[in-house]
Amino acid sequence: MLDQTIKEQLTAITGEERFSDTHEQRVVYSYDATPGFQSEPDGVIRPASVQEVQQIINVCREHRIPVIPRGSGTNLCAGTVPSQGGIVMVFTHMNQILEVDKENLTMTVQPGVITLDITKRAEAEGLFYPPDPSSMKISTIAGNINENSGGLRGLKYGVTKDYVLGLEAVLANGEVIRTGGKLAKDTAGYDFTKLLTGAEGTLGIVTEAILKLVPKPETKQTALALFHNMEQAAESVSAIIADKIIPATLEFVDQPTLQAVEDFAQIGLPVEAGAVLLMEQDGEPEVVQRHMEAMQQICKEHGAISVRLAQNEEEAAALTEARRSALTALARRRPTTLLEDATVPRSKLAEMVRFIEETAAAYEVEICTFGHAGDGNLHPTCMTDVRDHAEMERVEEAFAAIFAKAVDLGGTITGEHGVGEMKSPYLEWKLGHAGVEAMKAVKQALDPDNILNPGKIFAKDTKKRIVLGGGSRG
Amino acid sequence: MLDQTIKEQLTAITGEERFSDTHEQRVVYSYDATPGFQSEPDGVIRPASVQEVQQIINVCREHRIPVIPRGSGTNLCAGTVPSQGGIVMVFTHMNQILEVDKENLTMTVQPGVITLDITKRAEAEGLFYPPDPSSMKISTIAGNINENSGGLRGLKYGVTKDYVLGLEAVLANGEVIRTGGKLAKDTAGYDFTKLLTGAEGTLGIVTEAILKLVPKPETKQTALALFHNMEQAAESVSAIIADKIIPATLEFVDQPTLQAVEDFAQIGLPVEAGAVLLMEQDGEPEVVQRHMEAMQQICKEHGAISVRLAQNEEEAAALTEARRSALTALARRRPTTLLEDATVPRSKLAEMVRFIEETAAAYEVEICTFGHAGDGNLHPTCMTDVRDHAEMERVEEAFAAIFAKAVDLGGTITGEHGVGEMKSPYLEWKLGHAGVEAMKAVKQALDPDNILNPGKIFAKDTKKRIVLGGGSRG
Missing domain, CATH: 3.30.43.10 (Uridine Diphospho-n-acetylenolpyruvylglucosamine Reductase, domain 2)
Structure with a gap:
C-alpha cells in the first residue's frame, strides 16, 4: 500500500x-x-x-x-x-496517432494507440504497417514495442522491431531520450531504438514512437493446403522457400487445432486433414499469381490432399480469420490455455512438431500446435486446468522439455511473446550464464534502483507469484 | 610500449x-x-x-x-x-565462410571474411546478401558489423544490421556470448545482436556471425536521369516513392562530382547536368519493367533533361561503377578528401543539399555532394589539404554547420559511417546529454575497464590525436 x-x-x-x-x-x-x-x-x-x-x-x-x-x-x-x-x-490517455508522413513513409504515434488503428490508418493512406500480432484488435503499439510482437507476416515482413524507426522514452533516472528518427540509416551510437524495443519496459518507458510504413501491396491471394501429415507440410514449406518464394504468410495448423477451430467457427474446414498450411502472398498481381500457382504445385508434389485457392476476399478473410481464431477456439476446451512460442530454424520445423507430440504423450497432457511455419515460430498450446496441480506440474515439465529441445535445435524459448516473468527461468538456457549476466549488467546500468518493471526477463527467487485459483483467458 | x-x-x-x-x-x-x-x-x-x-x-x-x-x-x-x-x-586468420544454409537462408562467417566474397558466395548459391558498402571489395564483414555499414541498397533492403541474425562475441570480461540464431523471430531478452552491431567494437569482439540471405532477384535494370538542378532530382525522388515504388537504388550525384567521375572514368557521362539520379530496380521481370518505365516517366514530368536506360548489363555496370567511383574520383583532386555522411529524412533532401552548397561557399571550401537519395543519406565530400591549417579550420566549421543542420532537420550526424573518434564530439548534438549518458552507462557496464576500442563513440578530452603531416587516402 x-x-x-x-x-x-x-x-x-x-x-x-x-x-x-x-x-x-x-x-x-x-x-x-x-x-x-x-x-x-x-x-x-x-x-x-x-x-x-x-x-x-x-x-x-x-x-x-x-x-x-x-x-x-x-x-x-x-x-x-x-x-x-x-x-x-x-496509456489510455496517450492514444493519439500524431502524424502520418507520406513522404518519409512514417507514422508517429503515442504509446496507447491500438495496433489495429495503426493498420487501418496506414491503409487509408494507401500504406501498410505489416506487424499483425494476433491480439492486434486490442493490443497497444507500446505493448507491441515492449514485447517486440510478431504475427503472421514475420517471414516476409519481419516483426515490430523492424518497423520502429525511433522512440521517445523516459529512463529510470527521469531523463527523456529520443532515439533514431525518420531515417532509413542512422548509426549514431548504440542502437537504443532496438535495445528498448523488446526490453519489456525494463529499460525505459516508451512515450512516443516513429513507425516505418511501406507501400500497400497491390493485391493479395490466400490458399489452404491440406496434408496427410506434418512432414508433408514441413517439406512443402522448405520447398517453397527453396523455390525462392517468400510468402507473406505461411501458417501451419495441426489436426486437433483444425478440429477445434472448425467446432468454433463452423466454416467447413477440412477436419480430416493431418496438417494444414495457410498460404498468402501479396504484392504485384502477376507475381502473386505466379507465386500462388507455384506454391499450389509444390504442395501437390509433396503429397497435399488438396489445395484450395480462396476465390474472393471474403473466402480469404474467412480462412485467415480461422487461423487467427486458433487460440480462442482451443481456449474453449479446458479451463486454462497455455500458449507457448518455442521457435526453431525453419528447417527443424517437422522435427520440433514431432517432438512436441511425443512430449505431450509422454507427460499425458493435451498440446495442440499451430504457428508461423515460414519462420519456425510454433505455438504449442496446452489445454489444462490450473486448479489441477498434478496436471500443472506435468504441463510445466512438458514445456520445459519443449524449450530445451528448441534451444538444442538452434532455436529460442520465445519467438514473439517475450520473456516476462513466465519464461525468465528459462532465459539462461538460450543465452547461457554469461549472456544473461551481460543483459543484467545493462539493466543495472540503466535502472540501478530496479524500478522499471522489476522481476521481468531476469528470474528472481524472491518473486511474488500467486497461482490463480481458477478461470483463464479466452 | x-x-x-x-x-x-x-x-x-x-x-x-x-x-x-x-x-x-x-x-x-x-x-x-x-x-x-x-x-x-x-x-x-x-x-x-x-x-x-x-x-x-x-x-x-x-x-x-x-x-x-x-x-x-x-x-x-x-x-x-x-x-x-x-x-x-x-582478423586475417579468421576469414572463412563456415556455412551456407540454403534451407534457412543463412550464411555463417568468421569476422575476417571480405564482404565481396560473401556477396559472391551468396550469388553462387542463387541467393543474395544485399548490404553493399562502397568499400565492399576490401572491407571485412566484422568491420561492416562494427560500423553497421550501409550502401546503395539501403532504402529497399536496409543496412548491415538488418542482415545480422546472430553473433558470437567475446566480451570485455573474457566471456563468450552467442546472440540470436538462424531465426526470423527471437525475443529472448535484450537484443544484443543489434546492440553489438554498430557498437564499433566498444562492447565486444565479434568472432562469428550468422547472416541473413534472401532469394536473388531475378532481374535488375539501371537508368540514369539528368536534371537541370537538385530540386528537380529531389522532387523526382519524392514522387517515385509517393507512387509506391521502392527502388533498389536511388543515387544522387551533383554536378561537380559528376565532372570528377567523368574526368576519372571517361565513360561519356553527361557532365553538363546539374544533378543526376542513378536508379535501379530489381525483382520479377514484369515488375522491374513497370517500375523502370514509371520512374522514367516521373523524372521526365519533373523536368529531367533526359533519362537513359542501360541497354545491357555492361552499360548498367558502368553506370553503377561510375557512382561507386565517386569518392576515388574526387580524391584525385586535392591531397585530402573528407567524406561525410550527414543524413536527413528523405523529404529534406533538397533543403540539405542547398544548405551544403551555401555552407561550402560561406566557408570558402570545396564540397561536392553525392549519396543515397532514397534514404536521405548524403555524402558531402570535401577536397582539401590537411597541411593547410587555416583551410582545415574552415572545413571543420563547415562540417559542424552541416551536422547541426542535419540534426535540426530531424536527421543524424552519421547514416552509415559510424561515430568512431571523428564524430564523437558531435554525438551529443544528435542524442542529447541524457542520450549519450545512457549509452555511456551501457559501455561502463559491459566494459568497466574501458579496454575495448577506447576513445570511440564517446568524446574524450584526453584523446591522443596526431594530425597527419600530409597525404591522404584515395
Missing part, C-alpha cells in the same frame, strides 16, 4: 481522476493475459503526457516504487503482472 | 608469427581510411580462433591494455585508430 504522501505526490501530477488505488482497480490490474500469474499493484496511474510520465518516474524512483507500463495486457509472458507491487502505468 | 612479460603472454597465445610490435607494423596500423587521425598501437595481434581472442582479452584486461578490433581499416570515422595505444586485433 502507498502511504498518503506518495499518493498526494502522484495525484498532484495526474489529478485524482487519473490515479486510483481502489481494491477494484488493483484487482483489475493484478493480471494480464497469462494464466497462472497474479499480483496486485499498489495503484494504477494514467499519464497524459511525457512530462507526467517523467514526474511519475521521479516520484517512484525517490520512493523505490516499481513502475509497470501496460497497454492492454494481452501479452502471454506475464510481462505486465505487477509481481513486486508498485504502480501500473496505463 | 609493452613490457616483456605482456609480450610473452601474448605470443604464448598466438605464437611469435601472429604477434608483432615492430616499428613498421605499428606505423601500418596507426591509421585507417580516415584522414587526419593517427596514433600508433603498442602491437598487432592476429588471433586464429575465438579461444585465442578470449585469451588475448584476458591478458589485456589484466594489464588494462586497449584492444582495437580491425578488419581492413576502410572505415571513415577513425573507428580503428588506436587513439589510446594498445593492441590492434586483426
Whole structure:
C-alpha cells in the first residue's frame, strides 16, 4: 500500500481522476493475459503526457516504487503482472496517432494507440504497417514495442522491431531520450531504438514512437493446403522457400487445432486433414499469381490432399480469420490455455512438431500446435486446468522439455511473446550464464534502483507469484 | 610500449608469427581510411580462433591494455585508430565462410571474411546478401558489423544490421556470448545482436556471425536521369516513392562530382547536368519493367533533361561503377578528401543539399555532394589539404554547420559511417546529454575497464590525436 504522501505526490501530477488505488482497480490490474500469474499493484496511474510520465518516474524512483507500463495486457509472458507491487502505468490517455508522413513513409504515434488503428490508418493512406500480432484488435503499439510482437507476416515482413524507426522514452533516472528518427540509416551510437524495443519496459518507458510504413501491396491471394501429415507440410514449406518464394504468410495448423477451430467457427474446414498450411502472398498481381500457382504445385508434389485457392476476399478473410481464431477456439476446451512460442530454424520445423507430440504423450497432457511455419515460430498450446496441480506440474515439465529441445535445435524459448516473468527461468538456457549476466549488467546500468518493471526477463527467487485459483483467458 | 612479460603472454597465445610490435607494423596500423587521425598501437595481434581472442582479452584486461578490433581499416570515422595505444586485433586468420544454409537462408562467417566474397558466395548459391558498402571489395564483414555499414541498397533492403541474425562475441570480461540464431523471430531478452552491431567494437569482439540471405532477384535494370538542378532530382525522388515504388537504388550525384567521375572514368557521362539520379530496380521481370518505365516517366514530368536506360548489363555496370567511383574520383583532386555522411529524412533532401552548397561557399571550401537519395543519406565530400591549417579550420566549421543542420532537420550526424573518434564530439548534438549518458552507462557496464576500442563513440578530452603531416587516402 502507498502511504498518503506518495499518493498526494502522484495525484498532484495526474489529478485524482487519473490515479486510483481502489481494491477494484488493483484487482483489475493484478493480471494480464497469462494464466497462472497474479499480483496486485499498489495503484494504477494514467499519464497524459511525457512530462507526467517523467514526474511519475521521479516520484517512484525517490520512493523505490516499481513502475509497470501496460497497454492492454494481452501479452502471454506475464510481462505486465505487477509481481513486486508498485504502480501500473496505463496509456489510455496517450492514444493519439500524431502524424502520418507520406513522404518519409512514417507514422508517429503515442504509446496507447491500438495496433489495429495503426493498420487501418496506414491503409487509408494507401500504406501498410505489416506487424499483425494476433491480439492486434486490442493490443497497444507500446505493448507491441515492449514485447517486440510478431504475427503472421514475420517471414516476409519481419516483426515490430523492424518497423520502429525511433522512440521517445523516459529512463529510470527521469531523463527523456529520443532515439533514431525518420531515417532509413542512422548509426549514431548504440542502437537504443532496438535495445528498448523488446526490453519489456525494463529499460525505459516508451512515450512516443516513429513507425516505418511501406507501400500497400497491390493485391493479395490466400490458399489452404491440406496434408496427410506434418512432414508433408514441413517439406512443402522448405520447398517453397527453396523455390525462392517468400510468402507473406505461411501458417501451419495441426489436426486437433483444425478440429477445434472448425467446432468454433463452423466454416467447413477440412477436419480430416493431418496438417494444414495457410498460404498468402501479396504484392504485384502477376507475381502473386505466379507465386500462388507455384506454391499450389509444390504442395501437390509433396503429397497435399488438396489445395484450395480462396476465390474472393471474403473466402480469404474467412480462412485467415480461422487461423487467427486458433487460440480462442482451443481456449474453449479446458479451463486454462497455455500458449507457448518455442521457435526453431525453419528447417527443424517437422522435427520440433514431432517432438512436441511425443512430449505431450509422454507427460499425458493435451498440446495442440499451430504457428508461423515460414519462420519456425510454433505455438504449442496446452489445454489444462490450473486448479489441477498434478496436471500443472506435468504441463510445466512438458514445456520445459519443449524449450530445451528448441534451444538444442538452434532455436529460442520465445519467438514473439517475450520473456516476462513466465519464461525468465528459462532465459539462461538460450543465452547461457554469461549472456544473461551481460543483459543484467545493462539493466543495472540503466535502472540501478530496479524500478522499471522489476522481476521481468531476469528470474528472481524472491518473486511474488500467486497461482490463480481458477478461470483463464479466452 | 609493452613490457616483456605482456609480450610473452601474448605470443604464448598466438605464437611469435601472429604477434608483432615492430616499428613498421605499428606505423601500418596507426591509421585507417580516415584522414587526419593517427596514433600508433603498442602491437598487432592476429588471433586464429575465438579461444585465442578470449585469451588475448584476458591478458589485456589484466594489464588494462586497449584492444582495437580491425578488419581492413576502410572505415571513415577513425573507428580503428588506436587513439589510446594498445593492441590492434586483426582478423586475417579468421576469414572463412563456415556455412551456407540454403534451407534457412543463412550464411555463417568468421569476422575476417571480405564482404565481396560473401556477396559472391551468396550469388553462387542463387541467393543474395544485399548490404553493399562502397568499400565492399576490401572491407571485412566484422568491420561492416562494427560500423553497421550501409550502401546503395539501403532504402529497399536496409543496412548491415538488418542482415545480422546472430553473433558470437567475446566480451570485455573474457566471456563468450552467442546472440540470436538462424531465426526470423527471437525475443529472448535484450537484443544484443543489434546492440553489438554498430557498437564499433566498444562492447565486444565479434568472432562469428550468422547472416541473413534472401532469394536473388531475378532481374535488375539501371537508368540514369539528368536534371537541370537538385530540386528537380529531389522532387523526382519524392514522387517515385509517393507512387509506391521502392527502388533498389536511388543515387544522387551533383554536378561537380559528376565532372570528377567523368574526368576519372571517361565513360561519356553527361557532365553538363546539374544533378543526376542513378536508379535501379530489381525483382520479377514484369515488375522491374513497370517500375523502370514509371520512374522514367516521373523524372521526365519533373523536368529531367533526359533519362537513359542501360541497354545491357555492361552499360548498367558502368553506370553503377561510375557512382561507386565517386569518392576515388574526387580524391584525385586535392591531397585530402573528407567524406561525410550527414543524413536527413528523405523529404529534406533538397533543403540539405542547398544548405551544403551555401555552407561550402560561406566557408570558402570545396564540397561536392553525392549519396543515397532514397534514404536521405548524403555524402558531402570535401577536397582539401590537411597541411593547410587555416583551410582545415574552415572545413571543420563547415562540417559542424552541416551536422547541426542535419540534426535540426530531424536527421543524424552519421547514416552509415559510424561515430568512431571523428564524430564523437558531435554525438551529443544528435542524442542529447541524457542520450549519450545512457549509452555511456551501457559501455561502463559491459566494459568497466574501458579496454575495448577506447576513445570511440564517446568524446574524450584526453584523446591522443596526431594530425597527419600530409597525404591522404584515395
